[in-house]
Amino acid sequence: MERGLDSDSVPSPGSFDKSKVLDVKPLRCLSPVFPPQGFTSFYPPQGPPFVYAPPFGPYPSGFTAFYPFCVPPEHQRPPEQHPQTTSGATNQAGPSRKSSKFHDLQEESATKGDSVRSVTEDGCSDNLKQPALQFSHPNVHNTDAEATSSGVRQKSKSSYKRLRNSQEVRLSLAASVDTESVETIVMKFDAIRRRICQVEDAKDPASGGTRRADLRAGAILMNNGLRTNVKKRIGAVSGVEIGDIFFFRMEMCLVGLHGQSMAGIDYTSLKFNEEEEHVAVSIVSSGGYEGDVDDGDVLIYSGQGGNTNKKSKEVVDQKLERGNLALEKSLRRGNEVRVIRGMKDVGNSTGKVYIYDGLYKIKESWTEKGKSGGNVFKYKLIREPGQAAGFAIWKSIQVWKEGFTARRGLILPDLTSGVENLPVSLVNDVDDEKGPAYFSYFPGLKNAKPVNSHEYSFGCKCKGVCSSGNRDCSCIKKNGGDIPYIATRVLVSWKPVIHECGPSCQCQPHCLNRASQNGLKVRLEVFRTKDRGWGLRSWDPIRAGGFICEYAGEVIEKIKIEEENDELEDNDYTFDATCNYEQPADFNYIPELLGEEKEVNMNKEYKAPLPIIINAKNVGNVARFMNHGCSPNVFWLPVLHEHNDGSYLHIAFYAIKHIPPMTELLYDYGTSGTQHRTKKCLCGSSKCRGCFG
Structure with missing residues (x-):
């Protein structure tokens, strides 16, 4: 189990000498390994002599089998330890799958058929039964050839339909992976997770089960x-950029x-001499x-293991093995280590x-007493220049939110003057422009009329909130039988139109089917771009499918469009919904992967x-500042609210993909709209069309 004691502690005079607090078994390798001259970390100056034993015995008296960090070549292994693989299968040296508590837990759960109720970061209903996962343990270092588009070697026991030879769902897993391929994988994962x-959510909560839709989607x-x-x-990993965000470990x-x-801690095997x-x-x-250093370039990381034994209440020290040992080896070897920092999700209290x-x-290491009383390994990591x-961006945003220092280039702390439930900053750190042309801030639509005024609109009769699977809910029926959102209030799939509950519905204002109502959900900022005027971005990370804002302003009637055409150009x-634009690629899930019929x-x-x-x-509101992008990270949908006199x-x-903080929000303006205007595009995308409108 990972320990995350992120203290800024450093070695003190009262620190425990590691030779006194650790009882480490000698490592067994193919040849004796002695500590290098002058090296003292984790090795006492006058410790006992090094005991050598062959990797698989025979062992000296009193010598117990130790976890095999050094896996011998296949010809040196006993016959019963040779892996059974199909033709063409190759595995590099790595820890055995039997060592993984994760797989032990999965296999035990699958054998007993137990269903455990738990709270998870997913946010979906508490009745998801989790099957045993059928994928290689992360410690098994598969070669690139193992996962090519020709197919997967091992057969899955999953009940979901597999498309082994379908080019629709297979990507080329070449050694060189670009950012677009990584984004596509993450988008496909989250699309399936949202659908699960x-x-x-539509099933009976009494059915029990776990809520780990992320593990099922990953499998x-x-x-x-x-x-x-x-x-x-x-x-560095191909296609992954510094600042990229993930909401689930399975995505990583x-x-x-x-x-x-x-x-x-993740580690791998390397050959040295x-x-x-x-x-x-x-x-x-x-x-x-x-407690981290202010510049964010230093991390004090706690090792894994230890803690208190819940059964015996005995305090357990961390041991110099597995991930802890790998960190110590990296300190000696001086290799680079990727660092992923976890933060609380402002949009999900459990995520x-x-x-x-x-x-x-890694620059240094030591041991000290942890909160549980056991001895904990500490590692000091310094960010490469x-x-x-x-x-560092996240730390700056936290300072702005707490009001300790003013935002550089801040013009107005709240552009909305309190109209929105969250302030929207106006910032210019590019030039001397003092702000956009004057306009009245308004969060909704003016001059709007119902789209079906000749029909009387019946809202739903749900008491409390609308629930998935309620066949009597008129709003759910209009959406095809499902609420279009999950519990974290993110949109599941792209649809031609979304039907949300409205004033004529009897459900409560916090009903899940009102996800795009009740104001802003993330802290936004209007900022000055270098060459495209004003733009919009968020201080908070945004999940794929997360609601951002609606487009506010004055609705123009069809009769007046031609009269005002010159002014509109x-x-x-x-905002012109008559334009043609491309559907957001890879946002929707692949039905065949879930055993569903392919959509037309x-x-x-x-x-x-x-x-x-x-x-x-x-x-208007903040949406008026959102610029065009030929490779957008935002898309729009028409949403109908139910009123007594019509919809x-x-x-x-909504966000097409996960959007990191301080990333400009862009949507596709489309082409060939009623206004027939064409403007030069400056989005800078590799897929730039050159113009829009």
Whole structure:
């Protein structure tokens, strides 16, 4: 189990000498290993002589079998220890699957058929039965050839339909992986996870089960070869950039950033002078960071294991083995270690968000008493210079939120003057512009009319809140039988239109089917860009499918569109739903992976079934500052709210993928709209069309 005692403690005169507090068994390798001259960390100056034993016995009297960190070549193993693989299977040296508590737990659960209720970071209903996962343990170092698009070797016992030969769901897992491939894997994972949550939310909670939709989604992707960077490596991972965020450890496993789904230390085997040693490749620090050095470039990391034995109440010291030993070897070898920092998720009280903070090196180590009374290993890691900002951005945002210092270039602390439930900062640290042209801030639509005024609208009769699986809920029926959101209030799939509850419904204001209502959910900032005027970004991380804001302003009637066409062409603050734009790629899940029927192919270009044009030049909200992007991270959908006199149309914006803090929010303006305007595009994307409108 990972220990995350993130203290800023350093060795003190009262620290325990490691030779006095550790009872470490001698390592067994193919040849004796003696501490180097002058090296003292973890090795007492006058310790007992080194005892050598062959890797698999015979052992000297009193010598107990130790976990085999040095796995011998196959020809040196006893016959019963030779791995049984199919033709063409190759595995590099690594710890046995039998050593994994994670797999032990999965196999035990599958054997007994137990269903355990638990709280998880998923946020879906508490009735999800978890099958045994059928993927290779992260410690097994598969070669890149193992996961090519030709197919997956081992057969899955999962009940989900596998598409072994379908090119639709397989990606090329070449050694060189770009950022787009990594993003695609993460998007596919989260799309399946959201769908699993949606399906299970509709089931009877009394059925029991666990809520780990993330583990099920990860198993499905791994079983179908949908992963990248399979082979472990030291240093940077192809396609993963500093500052990238993940909401589940399984996402990091799928892209090769951190191969452990539970443990905080990941390591691999390397050969030094014909001997194999385990060195650390990545760590996840998931505690609090209030005590870290101010510049964010220093991390004091606690080792794994130890704690208090719950049965005997005996205090247990951490041992110099597995991940702890790998960190010590990395200190001696001086190799780079990837650091992922865990933070509380502002959008989910039970979840975390993980940020990749780049490469660090371990500079020193020691032991000290932990909170439980046991001895804990401490490692001091220093960030390698010259890297892009990662965790430092998060620390700056925290300072801004707490009001300890003003935001650089701050013009207004709240552009909305208190209209929104969260303040929206106005910032310019680029030039001398003092702010955008004057407009009245308004969070909704003016001059809106119901889209079906000739029909009387019946709202739902749900008491309390609408619940998935309620066949009597009229709003759920309009959405095809499912609530379009899961418990974390993120959208499950792209749809032509979303039906939300409204004033005519009897459910409570906090009903899940009102996810795009009740104001902003993340802290936004209007900022000055270098070459595209004003833009919009968020202080908070945003999940894929997360609601951002709606487009507010004055609705223009069809009759007046032609009359005001000239004015609209010169208006940079207009939303036009009559434009054609591409559906968000990879946002929706692949039905076949869940045993569902494939959806009928829809046109790649999409036009809203309920066209609307909104003028936000004089009246509007933060959405008016969102710029166009040919590779957008945001998309919009028409959302209908139920009123007594009909359904009212709103335009809601959602995240296509996970969006890190301080990343500009962009959506596709589309082409060939009613206004027929064309403007030069400056988005800078590799897929830039050159113009929009």
